Amino acid sequence: MKKQMLSLLFFSFFVASSYSQLSHNFYQHICPNVESIVRSAVTNKFQQMPVTAPATLRLFFHDCFVRGCDASVILSHANAEKDHHEDLSLAGDGFDTVIKAKAAVDSHPGCRNKVSCADILALATRDVVALTGGPSYNVELGRRDGRISTRKSVQHKLPHANFTLDQLNTMFASHGLSQTDMIALSGAHTLGFSHCNQFSKRIRSKAGIDRTLNRVYALQLRQMCPVNVEPDVVINMDPTPQTFDNAYYKNLQQGKGLFSSDQVLFTDARSRSTVNLFASNNNAFNKAFVTAITKLGRVGVLTGYQGEIRRDCSRVN
Ligand code: HEM
Ligand SMILES: *[C@@H]1O[C@H](CO)[C@@H](O)[C@H](O)[C@H]1NC(C)=O
Secondary structure (H helix, E strand, O other), X not given: OHHHHHHHHHHHHHHOOHHHHOEOOOOOOOOOOHHHHHHHHHHHHHHHOOOHHHHHHHHHHXXXXXXXXXXXXHOOOOOOHHHOHHHOOOOHHHHHHHHHHHHHHHOOXXXXXXXXXXXXXXXXXXXXXXXXXXXXXXXXEOOEEOOOOOOHHHOOOOOOOOOOHHHHHHHHHOOOOOHHHHHHHHHHHHOOEEEHHHOHHHHOOOOOOOOOOOHHHHHHHHHHOOOOOOOOOEEXXXXXXXXXXXXXXXXXXXXXXXXXXXXXXXXXXXXXXHXXXXXHOHHHHHHHHHHHHHHHOOOOOEOOOOOEOOOEOOEOO
């Protein structure tokens, strides 16, 4: 009888996918105050540097889509993920947020080297969303840190600003994310900035202005984005780049999505009704965002004895 129970336990351990081993109270006995420690470190950093919010949120996304949410994007060595050209525009304040929060956690003797950098990034992401006016939510924890980070692994793993709806859906579906999840997560573009080079083809090409782009807005963008200046100018993602709200979707309804991957969500009839819903109902957006970012946080996670708890988030142990 006992033997049967044991083998049943053993069996269920191995059939369960990794993410089902994440839990809200993972650090309850290990480092019970981890959430408040991270929150105050992130709040401090955010108050000094508001760009901490978009930087951290985008960092989490880029981490999860390449080798899973394992903080591999934070590793710093030759030819690491962050050296791929698509990661070069990740703002330094995102990395710094994780380093600072990790230092705060490790300054509590009981917590030292017990909390993964991957979990700290997931918590910091939740905190910046709340700090900018977005929804508050519980974060599943128990991720372990990866030991591998290569520039090559980023190739074909991140969406491009010129993706069609089908390309977006295919990439997000490969991580178990639905079209609704994808549209809700794109709402992260309510925060932060983009370099002009990401959308310059839409405002300056031989074929003229992108027809899906609002003409008045396109002409404004042309003025704000001078040709060939270094460093490239940055433009607000939406009219309220420091506030997490549904202005992003209202903008799409007016043809003011900055990237074609944003605008296509409204232009394509298959996704338009979801954009309209999120534009008219901030609660519906917030709810869908929480569902989607929770699923994003499960992508490819390492748990149990996989990976490690990194002592220094920028280096493997
Ligand atoms: C749906 C496909 C997506 C595409 C094609 C895309 C593409 C981009 C691009 C090209 C930039 C501008 C980078 C720069 O020039 O500095 C950007 C910025 C940003 N993205 Fe996305 N992204 C996508 C989805 C997401 C998701 C799912 C999130 C997070 C959940 C996210 C969060 C952000 C944030 C917060 C910024 C502003 C960064 C800053 O101000 O530092 N994006 N994205
Ligand atoms: C889309 O963008 C990517 C990366 O910026 C670029 O390599 C590619 O040529 C673009 N595709 C089209 C069809 O413009």
